[in-house]
Amino acid sequence: MHTLTKIFSNKFSIYGAVIRFASSLPKYETLTVSVPRKNVYHVEMSRPQKLNTVNKVMWGDLKDCFRALHDDAECRVIVLSGQGKLFTAGIDLNSLIEYFSTANDIEDIGRRGRFLYKYIKECQDSISSLEDCIKPVLTVIHGACIGAGVDLITAADMRYCTEDAWFQVKEVEVGLAPDVGTLQRLPKVIGSASIVRELCYTARKVYAKEALDIGLVSKVLPDKESAIAHALSLAADIASKSPVAVQATKQNLVFSLEKTNAEGLEHIALLNTVNHQSEDLTKSAIAMASKGDKPEFEDY
Numbered sequence: 146m147h148t149l150t151k152i153f154s155n156k157f158s159i160y161g162a163v164i165r166f167a168s169s170l171p172k173y174e175t176l177t178v179s180v181p182r183k184n185v186y187h188v189e190m191s192r193p194q195k196l197n198t199v200n201k202v203m204w205g206d207l208k209d210c211f212r213a214l215h216d217d218a219e220c221r222v223i224v225l226s227g228q229g230k231l232f233t234a235g236i237d238l239n240s241l242i243e244y245f246s247t248a249n250d251i252e253d254i255g256r257r258g259r260f261l262y263k264y265i266k267e268c269q270d271s272i273s274s275l276e277d278c279i280k281p282v283l284t285v286i287h288g289a290c291i292g293a294g295v296d297l298i299t300a301a302d303m304r305y306c307t308e309d310a311w312f313q314v315k316e317v318e319v320g321l322a323p324d325v326g327t328l329q330r331l332p333k334v335i336g337s338a339s340i341v342r343e344l345c346y347t348a349r350k351v352y353a354k355e356a357l358d359i360g361l362v363s364k365v366l367p368d369k370e371s372a373i374a375h376a377l378s379l380a381a382d383i384a385s386k387s388p389v390a391v392q393a394t395k396q397n398l399v400f401s402l403e404k405t406n407a408e409g410l411e412h413i414a415l416l417n418t419v420n421h422q423s424e425d426l427t428k429s430a431i432a433m434a435s436k437g438d439k440p441e442f443e444d445y
């Protein structure tokens with residue numbers, strides 16, 4: 146009988162699939178990280194008793210986690226979901242009140258403004274860490290996705306939801322203009338300025354079917370279990386491809402969002418000047434041409 150399991154320092158392999166020991170994965174107070182499939186990392190918001198509301202610790206954890214996964218060569222694709230009854234109820238309103246009360250204690254308007262600016266920028270950096278992470282990020286939304294949740298999912302690459310999911314750009318109802326990404330990214334995700342404005346001005350709920358119709362999500366699955374299974378299966382498929390090719394593709398898609406076609410083309414030409422020399426391209430081309438086995442790629 147073949148050796149089924151090989152023990153390494155912080156990982157083991159079953160039938161060629163390298164799985165990391167949980168103890169070697171990064172730990173966060175508000176997030177749980179696991180590796181359910183080869184090279185596929187699952188990040189779960191894990192404040193279910195607080196409806197995965199984003200408090201000060203979670204803003205920091207999200208940024209630290211996605212920056213760490215950006216640099217983790219074994220991680221090729223990330224699936225983000227929420228534990229408990231819903232994806233997230235948005236910002237933790239208690240932490241928002243605490244933040245305003247701290248600001249109000251600062252007497253001088255200039256210094257108060259500096260404090261508020263720094264806080265907003267930190268929250269922006271946290272959300273942007275999903276877009277800045279070079280690995281594709283798939284999100285699975287069940288139950289509700291409110292306020293900061295919409296900022297979060299629109300910074301991701303792909304969105305899948307359950308039949309019971311709903312979305313709400315709720316900020317105007319709590320007296321805020323969204324300031325951590327929804328206004329910048331939602332128009333690019335759904336492509337209709339009219340619908341974006343309607344959703345942002347009215348704060349009305351968008352249910353799963355409409356989310357699919359307007360292109361906010363790629364697919365609606367019956368329940369959380371099937372939605373996670375679907376996302377993990379897609380993630381595993383992406384993870385089986387050349388990480389050099391996949392990551393350059395994300396880099397260029399993100400870069401091109403803000404640029405002219407000419408600038409985007411120049412960027413991918415420069416990236417591929419290096420990447421065309423990668424062994425991944427040779428392996429892929431030979432496998433395709435010879436109709437051979439699916440190639441295996443080194444971590445990147």
Ligand SMILES: CCC/C=C/C=C/C(=O)SCCNC(=O)CCNC(=O)[C@H](O)C(C)(C)COP(=O)(O)OP(=O)(O)OC[C@H]1O[C@@H](n2cnc3c(N)ncnc32)[C@H](O)[C@@H]1OP(=O)(O)O
Pocket residue numbers: 195196198234235236237238239264265268289291292293294315316319321324325
């Ligand atoms: C620089 C900052 C940038 C970021 C800005 C972000 C802005 C936003 O995110 S705006 C959106 C804020 N979120 C909300 O307004 C959601 C409020 N919650 C709800 O509408 C409902 O709770 C919800 C529909 C999510 C669930 O309803 P359900 O009936 O199932 O549960 P509840 O009994 O209402 O809630 C259970 C307990 O959770 C507490 N809670 C809910 N949401 C929040 C929240 N966002 N922050 C803090 N706490 C929240 C709720 O008070 C209940 O607590 P308890 O009574 O102690 O059990």
